[in-house]
Amino acid sequence: TNKKAPPPKTGEAFGNWAGREFAYTELPGGGVVQFDLTKLTTADFRNMRDHYQVNASLAVLSFFQHQSDWHIECENEKIAAHVEENLRRIWTQLNRSLSTANWAGHSPNVLQWENDINGRTVQLDKIKDLAPEECEINWKLVDGWAPPDRTPPKFKVYDGIRQFGQPGWPIPVENSLWYPMLMEHGDHYGRKLLRPAFQSWFFSILVHLFANRYYERFGEPTPVGRAPFDEEMSPDGTTTVRGNVYMAQQIQQLRSRSIVVLPNDKSQVGANGSMEYDYDLEYLESQMRGADFERYMTRLDEEISIATFTPILLLRTADVGSYNLGQGHERIYQMMINAMNADRKMYIDKYIIRKMINYNFGVNAPNAYISFRKMGNTDAAMLKEVIVALINRGSAKIDLNELGQAVGMTLTEVDGTLQPPPTPEDGQD
Numbered sequence: 001t002n003k004k005a006p007p008p009k010t011g012e013a014f015g016n017w018a019g020r021e022f023a024y025t026e027l028p029g030g031g032v033v034q035f036d037l038t039k040l041t042t043a044d045f046r047n048m049r050d051h052y053q054v055n056a057s058l059a060v061l062s063f064f065q066h067q068s069d070w071h072i073e074c075e076n077e078k079i080a081a082h083v084e085e086n087l088r089r090i091w092t093q094l095n096r097s098l099s100t101a102n103w104a105g106h107s108p109n110v111l112q113w114e115n116d117i118n119g120r121t122v123q124l125d126k127i128k129d130l131a132p133e134e135c136e137i138n139w140k141l142v143d144g145w146a147p148p149d150r151t152p153p154k155f156k157v158y159d160g161i162r163q164f165g166q167p168g169w170p171i172p173v174e175n176s177l178w179y180p181m182l183m184e185h186g187d188h189y190g191r192k193l194l195r196p197a198f199q200s201w202f203f204s205i206l207v208h209l210f211a212n213r214y215y216e217r218f219g220e221p222t223p224v225g226r227a228p229f230d231e232e233m234s235p236d237g238t239t240t241v242r243g244n245v246y247m248a249q250q251i252q253q254l255r256s257r258s259i260v261v262l263p264n265d266k267s268q269v270g271a272n273g274s275m276e277y278d279y280d281l282e283y284l285e286s287q288m289r290g291a292d293f294e295r296y297m298t299r300l301d302e303e304i305s306i307a308t309f310t311p312i313l314l315l316r317t318a319d320v321g322s323y324n325l326g327q328g329h330e331r332i333y334q335m336m337i338n339a340m341n342a343d344r345k346m347y348i349d350k351y352i353i354r355k356m357i358n359y360n361f362g363v364n365a366p367n368a369y370i371s372f373r374k375m376g377n378t379d380a381a382m383l384k385e386v387i388v389a390l391i392n393r394g395s396a397k398i399d400l401n402e403l404g405q406a407v408g409m410t411l412t413e414v415d416g417t418l419q420p421p422p423t424p425e426d427g428q429d
Contacts, residue, residue: 012142013145016186017156035199036356041348042105045194046133048198049194051201053204053305056315058102058112058301058308062102064333064337066096066099067385068097069372071371072084074367075366079146079332079361079365079366082356090099090127090324097145097179101190103193105191105193106180106190107132107181108161109177111352112127112128113359121360124356135161137159137161138159140156140158141154142157161178177347181343182340193308197303197304200300200303200307203327204304221283222284224281224283225247225281226247226281227243228244229243230243233246243278250281260362262279263277311333313330332376335376337375338375340370345369345370348370349367349369353370356368
């Protein structure tokens with residue numbers, strides 16, 4: 001009754017799961033319904049970063065990820081303290097390196113280890129973020145499972161990084177970190193957040209150029225003059241000029257901010273039967289207004305924001321002025337950051353923290369894990385009420401040192417506020 005089931009096949013036994021990318025942009029008849037985004041390169045995505053909306057969305061994403069609160073969990077306190085101390089020291093470098101995957105889809109990095117002679121440990125001292133355009137994965141082929149007398153299939157397994165222009169040998173696994181963001185179907189080059197935003201970015205650039213030409217053209221509109229071509233006139237009473245030549249001179253004077261004087265003869269009959277001036281001057285104006293361009297460019301910015309998972313109200317104010325709506329957008333964004341932190345956690349645990357433990361405590365030492373604090377599910381007002389109630393009951397005390405630093409006081413000034421005032425000596429006020 002206690003007999004175990006037959007064990008499954010272990011290791012890389014089935015599934016071609018590496019180095020493939022899928023893209024379907026065609027209808028059944030073969031007609032392309034949008035840009036062929038499969039032809040975009042990493043250099044194209046790097047160029048998109050110079051757009052103001054793309055830059056803002058990527059910046060706020062990396063800043064939120066950098067400010068995520070975390071701690072290390074491990075059953076061995078010594079291991080947990082070592083990992084947390086080393087990881088906090090290089091956290092800024094690690095976050096900057098992994099943020100490359102937010103726009104490029106993947107982030108190739110070099111892990112530089114150094115010996116700490118005083119502490120007798122191996123410390124992760126530096127993380128070099130390599131240019132994703134210059135790196136590719138070095139694959140190792142391993143045999144999969146096959147029935148007896150059958151040729152086993154070959155599967156690809158990550159085996160370091162090859163950097164273009166460097167020696168023929170790859171960067172080994174123990175000194176490298178390849179992070180694919182939100183990897184699907186074994187595509188180790190990850191999901192590129194800027195790929196869905198390409199069309200909006202492309203038209204935003206074009207519309208900005210066209211709008212600037214429009215503003216320049218109709219900000220100083222073209223004057224249109226009408227005059228009889230076969231009539232001669234004498235503006236100064238001495239010389240005579242043709243009507244069209246006189247009108248051209250007046251328009252040129254108008255361009256040089258001079259005055260224009262036209263004859264007041266009326267002889268033409270207008271469309272409604274009224275008399276019109278023989279010499280007339282007006283501006284060529286557009287029936288379109290700049291607000292139309294403004295609305296369309298704002299729409300494109302919103303499309304870019306949504307494509308990069310950035311709620312619209314996170315970087316701008318609402319039309320209705322709803323504070324609660326803006327808070328709701330922020331909470332949605334924080335929940336999205338929680339999911340992306342969970343994606344990062346898998347790679348940090350396995351390819352950084354586990355290496356720290358192996359090099360310092362042995363391969364049989366207990367595992368340690370990074371645990372991110374969930375964002376977006378805390379109510380500041382409720383926490384405030386709880387803390388005030390605990391302080392009033394005497395169950396909690398205020399850390400005056402921490403409070404003094406929060407309000408900008410130095411440590412010396414904080415210590416000074418904690419000391420009791422000196423007592424006056426006898427005979428002194």
